[in-house]
Amino acid sequence: xxxxxxxxxxxxxxxxxxxxxxxxxxxxxxxxxxxxxxxxxxxxxxxxxxxxxxxxxxxxxxxxxxxxxxxxxxxxxxxxxxxxxxxxxxxxxxxxxxxxxxxxxxxxxxxxxxxxxxxxxxxxxxxxxxxxxxxxxxxxxxxxxxxxxxxxxxxxxxxxxxxxxxxxxxxxxxxxxxxxxxxxxxxxxxxxxxxxx
DNA sequence: GCGACAG
DNA sequence: ATCTTGTCGC
Numbered sequence: 001x002x003x004x005x006x007x008x009x010x011x012x013x014x015x016x017x018x019x020x021x022x023x024x025x026x027x028x029x030x031x032x033x034x035x036x037x038x039x040x041x042x043x044x045x046x047x048x049x050x051x052x053x054x055x056x057x058x059x060x061x062x063x064x065x066x067x068x069x070x071x072x073x074x075x076x077x078x079x080x081x082x083x084x085x086x087x088x089x090x091x092x093x094x095x096x097x098x099x100x101x102x103x104x105x106x107x108x109x110x111x112x113x114x115x116x117x118x119x120x121x122x123x124x125x126x127x128x129x130x131x132x133x134x135x136x137x138x139x140x141x142x143x144x145x146x147x148x149x150x151x152x153x154x155x156x157x158x159x160x161x162x163x164x165x166x167x168x169x170x171x172x173x174x175x176x177x178x179x180x181x182x183x184x185x186x187x188x189x190x191x192x193x194x195x196x197x
Numbered sequence: 198g199c200g201a202c203a204g
Numbered sequence: 205a206t207c208t209t210g211t212c213g214c
Contacts, residue, residue: 038204040205069205071202078204098203108203129203157203 011073015107021115022101024160027093027168030120034091035180036082036113039188040065041195045078047085048188050180060191061085071129074098075109082113091119093164095181099123100161102142102150104130114162121161122169123150124181128157139170 032053039046045065051057061084067077078098086094099108100123110123131142133152142150142157148166150159153173160169 038205040204042206069204071204074203103203123203125203127203130201 008070008073011076012105015075015103015105015112018112018115019101019105019107022106022111022160022162024165025163027120027164030092032091033093033095033180034086034089035095035097035178035184036085037097037181037184037188038065038078038081039185039192041192044195045081046188046191046195047078047081048184048191049082049085049089050184050187051089051091052180057089058187059085059087059089060187062191062195072104075107075112079109079112079116082109083116086113086117094119094121094161095178096121096123096161097125097181097185099125099129099157100150100159102129102131102144102157102159106149108159108161110159110161118163120163122164122172123157123159123161124178125157125159126155128152 034051036049047061049059069077096110100110108123110121114121131144133140134143140152141148151170151173156177158169158173
């Protein structure tokens, strides 16, 4: 897909629509938390959703992922298979591998999933997409044009997806990289190995 | 035009 | 993300 394609422009319109639906509200005490990640074997995607709470739960889904990765448009490549893996899970908080509003249009994959599922989400990425680091009171904020859109903790970037506040995210980030996401990442790569070459 | 660019 | 060996450090 090229940048001059109609589809490219259309996807950006959808992201702007999603961004308008975001609500920032304080996150209450949550018991059930889920995390999603995707691994690949060629064009086959392996999405894993791990949930914690009363009982641990793991959902695995594999399927063809043909859309290429384009910076800023990760959601169209990974959100579909992630949604499939999240079917039946009912998280009170969802952790997503990727950015939330720390995005050119404030519409990263964690935001898209949070709006579609109407669930609180936090995006956690291993690298920066946009923004600058501005430290204040020991907190490294990710700032885009003067607006705080996330925080950097260690080598990871945390940003609100939907239905949480930046304060919630700052608090959450203090615990470091979530064990649940680490597990989803580990399991997806683990399932990948037992796929027919 | 040049540099940057989640997974 | 994935392809990949050894190497530096706790």
